[in-house]
Amino acid sequence: MQPDVLVDITGIPELKRVEENADAIIVGACVTHADIEDGRVPDVTGGALPDVARGIAYRAVRNRGTLGGSLSHADPSADWVASLAAIGASVLIRGPAGSRSLAVEDFVTGVFEVALDPGEILEAVRIPRLSRSARWGYYKICRKTGELAQAIGAVLHDPERSAFRAVIGATESTPIVFSDAASLFGGTLRAGLPAAFDAGAAARVLSAAGMTDPYDNQIHVVALKRAIDRARLA
Numbered sequence: 001m002q003p004d005v006l007v008d009i010t011g012i013p014e015l016k017r018v019e020e021n022a023d024a025i026i027v028g029a030c031v032t033h034a035d036i037e038d039g040r041v042p043d044v045t046g047g048a049l050p051d052v053a054r055g056i057a058y059r060a061v062r063n064r065g066t067l068g069g070s071l072s073h074a075d076p077s078a079d080w081v082a083s084l085a086a087i088g089a090s091v092l093i094r095g096p097a098g099s100r101s102l103a104v105e106d107f108v109t110g111v112f113e114v115a116l117d118p119g120e121i122l123e124a125v126r127i128p129r130l131s132r133s134a135r136w137g138y139y140k141i142c143r144k145t146g147e148l149a150q151a152i153g154a155v156l157h158d159p160e161r162s163a164f165r166a167v168i169g170a171t172e173s174t175p176i177v178f179s180d181a182a183s184l185f186g187g188t189l190r191a192g193l194p195a196a197f198d199a200g201a202a203a204r205v206l207s208a209a210g211m212t213d214p215y216d217n218q219i220h221v222v223a224l225k226r227a228i229d230r231a232r233l234a
């Protein structure tokens with residue numbers, strides 16, 4: 001099916017705006033992956049998001065692909081869908097009835113489906129400022145560079161903000177978000193955390209979500225395990 005009209009929104013300056021405050025950064029929907037990779041957007045995540053950007057496809061895609069386009073497209077394998085859900089980001093939506101805000105995990109409602117009503121657009125993304133002591137790990141399994149992920153794991157531990165979150169992404173559905181990731185570590189947060197990771201708990205959550213194929217289940221658990229190892233939580 002061909003559209004009757006194609007509107008390029010990337011020339012709207014408000015959609016490229018970047019505003020920083022003490023708690024967060026508001027990044028316009030048309031900011032590109034390369035803008036984040038290159039540091040044209042101030043980094044409030046201790047390098048976490050520039051690293052995610054760098055791992056998206058290859059440079060030509062990153063030059064044109066946008067934060068808002070990636071989230072609105074809602075490909076389950078998209079890096080921003082999983083990573084921004086893990087970091088606790090939210091989207092700012094603008095439409096004829098006004099503005100509203102949703103957590104990323106509530107915005108992405110299905111495979112290529114988001115909670116936009118007719119006439120609404122994603123205006124910006126609010127990314128919380130991580131504290132200096134925050135630990136972040138992200139791991140993407142894909143066959144070769146430039147491909148979308150087969151499995152994604154992400155974990156954030158930011159005690160100063162009382163945030164301990166994890167995400168399993170690229171699940172062929174919405175990302176699985178653990179808003180309290182302690183459930184993956186026997187319910188408590190203690191020294192030696194990577195060793196305490198309960199892979200069985202993650203596997204059971206995946207099975208309950210319908211991922212019963214042993215290989216698929218396993219690579220998603222492995223992606224999360226490697227993200228946890230990268231976060232060096234202990």
Ligand SMILES: Cc1cc2nc3c(=O)[nH]c(=O)nc-3n(C[C@H](O)[C@H](O)[C@H](O)COP(=O)(O)OP(=O)(O)OC[C@H]3O[C@@H](n4cnc5c(N)ncnc54)[C@H](O)[C@@H]3O)c2cc1C
Pocket residue numbers: 029030033055056057058061062064065066067068069070072073077078079080116120121122123146147148149
């Ligand atoms: C070869 C290739 C490899 C890729 N590899 C990866 C990868 O490894 N990881 C990854 O995460 N992504 C990957 N992508 C996706 C890419 O990074 C882009 O995010 C994606 O193609 C969306 O592009 P775009 O931002 O130009 O949005 P568009 O293609 O312009 O838009 C996508 C959809 O969202 C809608 N839309 C766009 N902006 C808004 C808005 N502000 N509000 C409401 N709706 C909006 C559009 O109408 C359209 O339906 C890849 C893409 C390609 C082509």
